[in-house]
Amino acid sequence: MTRTFDVVVVGSGPGGYVSAIRCAQLGLGVAVVEDDRPGGVCLNWGCIPTKALLRNAEVLNLVQHASDFGITVGEVRADYAQAVQRSRAVADRMAKGVEFLFRKNKVTLVPGTGTLKNARTVEVKGGAGTETLEAGRAVILATGSKPRSLPGVSIDEKLVISSNGAVRNESRPASIVVIGAGAVGVEFADVYAAYGAQVTLLEALPRVLPIEDEDAGALITRLFGRRGITIKTGVKVSAVKPGGPGAIVETDGGRFEAQQVLMAVGRAARTDGIGLEAAGVQMERGFVKISPTMETTAKGVYAIGDMAGAPLLAHKAMAEGVVAAEAIAGQHPRPIDYGNVPSCTYCRPQVASIGASEAKTKENGREVTVGKFPFTASGKAVAMGETDGFVKVVADKATGEILGVHIVGPEATEIIHEFAVGRTLEATLEEIMHTIHAHPTLSEAALEATLAALGQAIHI
Amino acid sequence: MAVSKVLMPKLSEAMESGKIIKWLKKEGDRVQSGDILAEVETDKADVEMEAFGSGVLRKILQGAGSTVPVGSLIGVIAEPDEDIAAVASQAGAPAAPAASAAPATPAPAAAAAMSSRPAAVPPQPRREDPAARTPSPASAPTAPTRTAPAAAAPATALRPAAAASPAPGDGGRLKASPLARKIAAQSGVDLHVVHGSGPGGRIVRRDVEAASAAPAVRPVAAPVAPGVEFEDRPLSQIRAIIAKRMPLSKAPVPHFYVSSEVAMDRGWSLREELNALEGQPKISVNDLVLRACALALLQHPGVNASFQGESIRVFYRAHIGIAVALEDGLITPVLRDVQAKSLGQIAAEARDLAERARQRKLRAPEMSGATFSISNLGMFDVTEFSAIINPPEGAILAVGAVRKVPVVTADGLGVGRRMMLTLSCDHRVMDGAMGARFLQDVKRLLEEPLRLMV
Numbered sequence: 068m069t070r071t072f073d074v075v076v077v078g079s080g081p082g083g084y085v086s087a088i089r090c091a092q093l094g095l096g097v098a099v100v101e102d103d104r105p106g107g108v109c110l111n112w113g114c115i116p117t118k119a120l121l122r123n124a125e126v127l128n129l130v131q132h133a134s135d136f137g138i139t140v141g142e143v144r145a146d147y148a149q150a151v152q153r154s155r156a157v158a159d160r161m162a163k164g165v166e167f168l169f170r171k172n173k174v175t176l177v178p179g180t181g182t183l184k185n186a187r188t189v190e191v192k193g194g195a196g197t198e199t200l201e202a203g204r205a206v207i208l209a210t211g212s213k214p215r216s217l218p219g220v221s222i223d224e225k226l227v228i229s230s231n232g233a234v235r236n237e238s239r240p241a242s243i244v245v246i247g248a249g250a251v252g253v254e255f256a257d258v259y260a261a262y263g264a265q266v267t268l269l270e271a272l273p274r275v276l277p278i279e280d281e282d283a284g285a286l287i288t289r290l291f292g293r294r295g296i297t298i299k300t301g302v303k304v305s306a307v308k309p310g311g312p313g314a315i316v317e318t319d320g321g322r323f324e325a326q327q328v329l330m331a332v333g334r335a336a337r338t339d340g341i342g343l344e345a346a347g348v349q350m351e352r353g354f355v356k357i358s359p360t361m362e363t364t365a366k367g368v369y370a371i372g373d374m375a376g377a378p379l380l381a382h383k384a385m386a387e388g389v390v391a392a393e394a395i396a397g398q399h400p401r402p403i404d405y406g407n408v409p410s411c412t413y414c415r416p417q418v419a420s421i422g423a424s425e426a427k428t429k430e431n432g433r434e435v436t437v438g439k440f441p442f443t444a445s446g447k448a449v450a451m452g453e454t455d456g457f458v459k460v461v462a463d464k465a466t467g468e469i470l471g472v473h474i475v476g477p478e479a480t481e482i483i484h485e486f487a488v489g490r491t492l493e494a495t496l497e498e499i500m501h502t503i504h505a506h507p508t509l510s511e512a513a514l515e516a517t518l519a520a521l522g523q524a525i526h527i
Numbered sequence: 528m529a530v531s532k533v534l535m536p537k538l539s540e541a542m543e544s545g546k547i548i549k550w551l552k553k554e555g556d557r558v559q560s561g562d563i564l565a566e567v568e569t570d571k572a573d574v575e576m577e578a579f580g581s582g583v584l585r586k587i588l589q590g591a592g593s594t595v596p597v598g599s600l601i602g603v604i605a606e607p608d609e610d611i612a613a614v615a616s617q618a619g620a621p622a623a624p625a626a627s628a629a630p631a632t633p634a635p636a637a638a639a640a641m642s643s644r645p646a647a648v649p650p651q652p653r654r655e656d657p658a659a660r661t662p663s664p665a666s667a668p669t670a671p672t673r674t675a676p677a678a679a680a681p682a683t684a685l686r687p688a689a690a691a692s693p694a695p696g697d698g699g700r701l702k703a704s705p706l707a708r709k710i711a712a713q714s715g716v717d718l719h720v721v722h723g724s725g726p727g728g729r730i731v732r733r734d735v736e737a738a739s740a741a742p743a744v745r746p747v748a749a750p751v752a753p754g755v756e757f758e759d760r761p762l763s764q765i766r767a768i769i770a771k772r773m774p775l776s777k778a779p780v781p782h783f784y785v786s787s788e789v790a791m792d793r794g795w796s797l798r799e800e801l802n803a804l805e806g807q808p809k810i811s812v813n814d815l816v817l818r819a820c821a822l823a824l825l826q827h828p829g830v831n832a833s834f835q836g837e838s839i840r841v842f843y844r845a846h847i848g849i850a851v852a853l854e855d856g857l858i859t860p861v862l863r864d865v866q867a868k869s870l871g872q873i874a875a876e877a878r879d880l881a882e883r884a885r886q887r888k889l890r891a892p893e894m895s896g897a898t899f900s901i902s903n904l905g906m907f908d909v910t911e912f913s914a915i916i917n918p919p920e921g922a923i924l925a926v927g928a929v930r931k932v933p934v935v936t937a938d939g940l941g942v943g944r945r946m947m948l949t950l951s952c953d954h955r956v957m958d959g960a961m962g963a964r965f966l967q968d969v970k971r972l973l974e975e976p977l978r979l980m981v
Contacts, residue, residue, distance in 0.1 A: 401726075466709045468732075493704030493732055 068198050070175075072098040074395060075189045075202040076209060077181040077341065080107020081114075081381040082372030083209030084165050086388030090207075091172040093396035098200055099174055100181035100191050105165040106158075107211055108231075109381040115161050116234045117254055119154035121413050124261030128415065135452060147262050148237035155235075183208075183342030186365045190342075205367045205395045208348070208355065209388065210341055212334040212373035217246070220307045220330065226314050227307055227328045230255065239264055240326040244316045246304055248275035250412040252331035253287065257414040260296050267297040267323050269316070271332075274300050276412060280424040280473035282439075282459055287418060287475065290455055299323075336374040352376075359402040360394035361387050369395065383408050407490050409483050416456045417479035421487050422471035425461045434464040436496075438520025440512045442476045444527045447507040453477035458516035460486075460496070467495035467521075478509050485513050496521050530614050531580030533564060533602035535595050538574045538891040545569050546594040546764065547601065552584045558604060565601075568764055572858070572894065573887040580604045585611050703730035714739040765856035776918050780834075781954040784913045785962045787970050791929045791944040794976040801870070808874040812946070813849070813903045816926055817873050818979045819972035821845040821865035824899055827965040831898050833919040834955040848897030848917060849877055851884040859917060860884045861897040870979060901926060911947035921956035924969070925949040946973075 073095035076087045083099060084106065090097045104111055123145075133140045169176050177200065179193025189200045214229035216222050224232035230251050239262050245252045248270035260266045268275065268291070274284035275291070275298060288298055302320035309315075311324035336354045343349075347365040349356050354376035361369045369391040372384030386403050393400035412418040428435050439459045442448035448456075456476025462469050472486040489499055499517040504510050511526075518524040535545050548566040552558055563575045564584070578584075582604045589601040603611045703711070703718050707730045711718050714735070721738045723730035762770065794815050801810050824831040824845040833840045845866045848859035860880040865873060883889050899921070902914040905928035914925040927947035934943035948969065952962040972978050 465713060466706060468706050468709075493706035495705045495709060498705050 069201060070098070070198065071201040071203055072096045072175065073202070073204045074098075074207060074392075075100065075181075075200045075205075076207040077183075077189060078107060078209035078211055078372070079105040079165065079176070080209060080211050080372060080384065081109045082211070082384030082388045083107065083207070084168065084388075085385040086207050086209065086369075086371060086392045087174045088168055088172045089389050089392035090395065091174050093392060093398075095204065095392075095396060097172075097174045098177050099169065100177045100179060100189060100200070102178070102180040102193075104162045105169065105176060106162040107209075109384075110161045110165065111158050112231050112234050114381050116154040116158040117230070117251075117258075118413055119157040120150055120234070120258045121254060121415075123150040123153065124258045125415055127261050132452075145262060147239040150262070151235070151237045180340075182340060183346040183348070183368070186346045186368050202367070205369055205391075206346075207361075207388070207391050207395075208341065208363070208368065208370040208374060209372050209384070210337045210374050212379055213337045214330060215333045215335045216330050217304055217307075217332060220304070222330055226309060227330055229330050233329055240313070241265065242312060242325040243267070243327045243329055244269060244314070244323045244325040245329045245331055246307075246316065247271075247331035247333065248298070248300070249277070249331065249333065250410075252329070253291075253412055253414045253418075255329055255331065256291065256296055260291075260294055261415075265297075265325070266295075267299070267325060269302050269304060269318065269323065270298075270300045271303050272300065276418060278410065279412075279418055279420055280459060280471070281426060282457070283418050283420065283473050283475050286456065287414065290416070291414075334373060334379050336376075338374055360400065361391035362394070378405075378408055378410065380408060380410070404491070407487065409480075409487050411480040411483070413480060416453065416476045418475050419479040419483035420471065420473045421483055421490065422469065423461070424471055424473065425459070428461050428470045433470060435461050435470060436464045436520045436522075437461050438496075438516045438518065438524065440515040440519055440524065440527060442509070442512055444515070445507070445509060445512045447509050447511065448477060450507065451477060458482065458512040460513075460516040460520045462496050462520050467497055469494065469496065469499070472513075472516075474513075476509070476512070482510050482513055485510060530603060530605040530609055530611055531582070532600050532614060533578070533584075533604060535567070535589075535597050535599045535601055536576060537597045538567065538569045538576075542569045542597055544594055544596045547589055547591050548573060549591045550587055552578075554584055554587050556584050558582065558584050568887075569891075572884070572889045572891075574891055578604060582606050582609075585609075701730070702728060703735075704732065706732050707735045710735045710739075763855040765853065765858065769856050773915055776915050780916050780918060782913075782916060782951050783954050783959060783962070784949055784951055785959060785966050786911060786947060786949040787966045789946045789948055789970045789973045790934075791946045791973065794973050795929065795944050797976045797979075808871050808878070810870055810874045811877075812905060812929055813901070813926065814870055814874040814877060815973060815976065815979060816901060816903070816924070816948075816969075817847055817849070817862065817865055817877060818868075818870050819969045820847060820899065820901060820924060821868075822972055822979070823965055823968040825866050826968055827961065829957050829961050830922050830950075830952070830965040832921045832956050833898070834921065834953055835919070839921075839956055842898040844898070846896050846898045848900035848920070849880060850900060850902035850914075851881045853885060858884045858889070858894070859897065859900055860889055860893050861895065863896070899923070905929060905946070911949055913949045914951050916951050916953055918953075921953045922962065922965075923951045925951065 074090045074097045076083045076097060076099045079099045079101040087097045087099045109115060127145045130140055130143050177191050177198065179191035181189045181191050183206065184190050186206065187202050189202065189206060191198045191200060214222060214231060220227060222229045228236065233255055239259065242265035243259055244267045245256050246269050248268050252268060253276060256266045256268045270277065274281065275288050276284045291298055299320055302318040304316055304318050306317045307314055307328055313326035314328045316323040316328060338355065346368050348368055349364040355363055355370040355374050357363055357370050357375045361371050361375065363370050371387035371391050373379040375387065390400040390403060407421060409419060409421045425435065425437055437459065439457050441457045443454040448454050456479065459473040460469065461471040469486060469490055472483065474482055496517050499514065500521060504514040515524050515526055519527065538545065546568040548568050550565045552564050558564065558578045558581065560578055560581045562578045564578045565576045567574050567576045583606065584602060585605050586603040589595050595601060603614050605611050701718055702723060708718065710732060716735050716739045718730055721730050721734050724734050725731040798810050798812065798815065801807060828841045828843060831842045831845060844864050846861050846863045847865045848861050850857050850859050862877055862880060880893065897920055900917050900923040902923060903926040904912055905926055908928050910930065911927040912925050914923045916923050929944050929946045931942055932945050933940050948966060950962050950966050
């Protein structure tokens with residue numbers, strides 16, 4: 068059977084479903100091919116379910132520290148299986164939300180695995196047989212990414228698990244070695260540690276959260292250390308073998324044993340078997356090569372999201388989905404500013420950043436001014452009892468251009484957007500300074516860090 | 528304590544009148560001798576006016592915006608209980624327009640009276656005229672007498688300053704990001720000629736960066752309302768004084784000109800070598816010329832001289848005026864005792880003078896007393912030109928650009944750096960040969976630039 072649409076989207080993760088809806092809004096007929104549930108890794112196995120688990124960890128921590136607030140609770144029992152079940156329920160609900168949005172926007176969902184036959188034809192193999200979708204205008208590839216492993220270590224989702232397995236396993240290991248201290252590794256380390264597992268966090272680079280500002284990594288290392296998480300940075304894993312309590316991880320910095328190993332060393336583009344060669348789509352350094360409007364080397368074939376390169380973040384994929392849809396509809400979308408994508412890690416305390424680290428700005432030869440404000444000096448943070456962290460603003464000395472902002476602390480991932488908007492509008496330190504911030508709020512720390520960069524902080 | 532009059536001071540030699548930009552003290556304020564009373568715009572710069580007596584500023588007789596002749600009474604300082612009626616009544620006698628020449632408000636209560644009698648007191652700086660808030664075409668600014676397109680008026684009523692300038696975006700408001708504004712201010716880019724590529728034509732950082740990287744191209748013609756063929760722009764103070772003074776030089780002063788080409792190859796490499804040193808002020812070609820002229824003037828005091836009618840005054844120190852181009856004219860701050868200054872000192876001080884000249888922040892003594900001047904149009908790629916002498920000086924040197932030109936060498940043709948110098952001389956003070964010998968020495972000093980270092 069053959070059906071024809073204006074646009075055929077392959078994959079319904081945050082890139083795919085957003086581009087499909089945007090295409091539909093622009094009056095195009097759209098089909099979305101999906102071999103799993105709608106929503107992709109983000110809604111089903113990544114962002115959303117992990118946020119649910121992290122919320123459990125946070126609530127558990129709060130209850131355990133209820134006495135700090137003069138509240139006496141009885142015996143606290145935390146059932147990890149129920150945490151995972153709650154997380155699954157959240158994911159289910161969000162996936163259903165995507166199905167609802169598809170219906171609302173008259174996007175046709177085609178279950179099955181899509182493969183490009185040429186730049187205009189996608190063959191879908193599903194439970195109901197094979198179907199051919201013809202794309203009148205364009206094909207948008209949005210097949211996402213999959214967890215990577217280390218050479219010689221295979222992810223069996225039993226002894227060595229990936230985030231996909233971790234988010235599903237209802238039994239928490241007694242001990243776990245997490246390989247890779249990026250956002251995924253740090254978040255799972257947080258959850259497991261909160262639920263009482265012995266956690267060892269290994270990182271090959273010199274510090275945890277290596278893409279974040281040095282100050283952020285240093286503080287998380289200290290706070291995690293205080294919670295009993297073992298952190299080893301600058302260690303390279305040479306092998307993972309069965310043995311001891313479950314697995315033995317051999318590194319150039321010693322042997323680590325645990326019941327399970329979580330592989331969180333990064334993700335790779337998911338491009339196998341989707342027919343890139345047949346359509347003439349070229350790759351570049353492991354990702355699909357794209358133009359500023361997301362078009363691949365094959366005319367009329369677009370690629371968005373994780374498969375199209377770093378940063379591998381859902382919000383970047385969504386933004387790319389909009390750009391691709393608008394370009395296909397004949398509009399002139401504003402190109403994405405890849406230097407202005409917020410980066411968020413939802414451990415406790417949260418870490419969020421935008422722009423360049425202080426070290427990077429100096430490497431680039433910028434003369435900078437740095438303002439830092441600790442949450443210990445924030446009235447709201449003290450009232451909340453969440454005083455770990457800071458807001459750090461790095462700005463150009465001459466113009467006050469906001470080059471980078473790095474936040475560790477309560478709701479850091481929300482506070483960061485003030486600076487995202489500011490940077491989009493090309494606000495400088497002065498505009499932030501002249502913006503009245505409500506009191507008492509955590510966002511006041513953003514104002515104070517800005518003032519500090521101008522040498523005018525009031526509350527420190 | 529006596530009643531002291533506040534008079535419009537003579538802040539530069541050529542100053543005949545001054546405009547009060549704003550009063551920094553208000554009636555009823557206690558002032559000490561030396562306090563800054565007001566900011567005054569003279570023909571050359573904005574200058575701070577000091578108080579010469581202590582007491583209470585009892586009366587402001589000329590409000591902000593008034594232009595009055597030098598020596599006019601503009602205010603009265605006295606003790607609160609002193610009778611100032613006699614002094615205050617002198618106001619207006621020498622002074623000119625003064626719409627704000629003050630009904631006799633009982634003095635010490637003046638501060639309180641300000642709000643109830645806006646007409647009687649100087650307009651408060653920065654407070655917008657209530658009339659300007661009314662979005663009616665009638666309130667559109669009239670400053671340059673261009674007929675403002677009526678459609679632009681409502682949008683611009685709150686920002687009179689921007690209304691006169693054509694701007695991208697809607698209704699004349701200049702749409703630019705804060706960062707773009709800052710970079711433009713720092714790199715001297717005029718936002719009015721920058722094309723905005725942001726949403727709705729907003730000027731963003733990349734537009735300013737592109738504009739400052741590109742050679743300064745002004746739009747051929749600014750958009751003008753249909754039917755408007757010309758506009759009469761009022762003379763700025765500085766343009767008025769130039770218009771008045773230059774004929775007084777060119778006509779009565781018999782000018783003659785001598786020119787010479789200078790090989791700048793060695794001067795250029797010396798400069799590059801000096802500028803490669805860390806922690807040194809950057810030396811410009813003009814700094815080399817300044818130093819060379821100072822040294823040559825010492826050797827040729829006849830050029831460093833002024834015609835005095837019955838005599839010629841010869842100076843033994845080289846106070847050199849440096850012509851600095853401004854938006855609406857030019858100004859010649861004076862670098863004193865150049866003969867006694869090292870290249871580094873000259874570079875640092877000349878730059879400071881030029882920067883402050885552009886910001887109109889020169890102090891009065893820095894604008895007078897030159898014995899010789901230099902005008903350099905090299906940055907505009909001018910090969911050569913002749914300048915008009917700034918009396919009572921006896922000569923001025925016009926400096927062209929350093930150009931790469933083909934030169935004849937022992938082996939054939941080569942590439943050399945050359946610069947044209949043209950000396951304008953007052954024939955009443957000197958003759959051709961004297962000017963020529965001076966120029967020859969300047970040329971030698973620049974061609975053997977190590978001489979500038981000793």
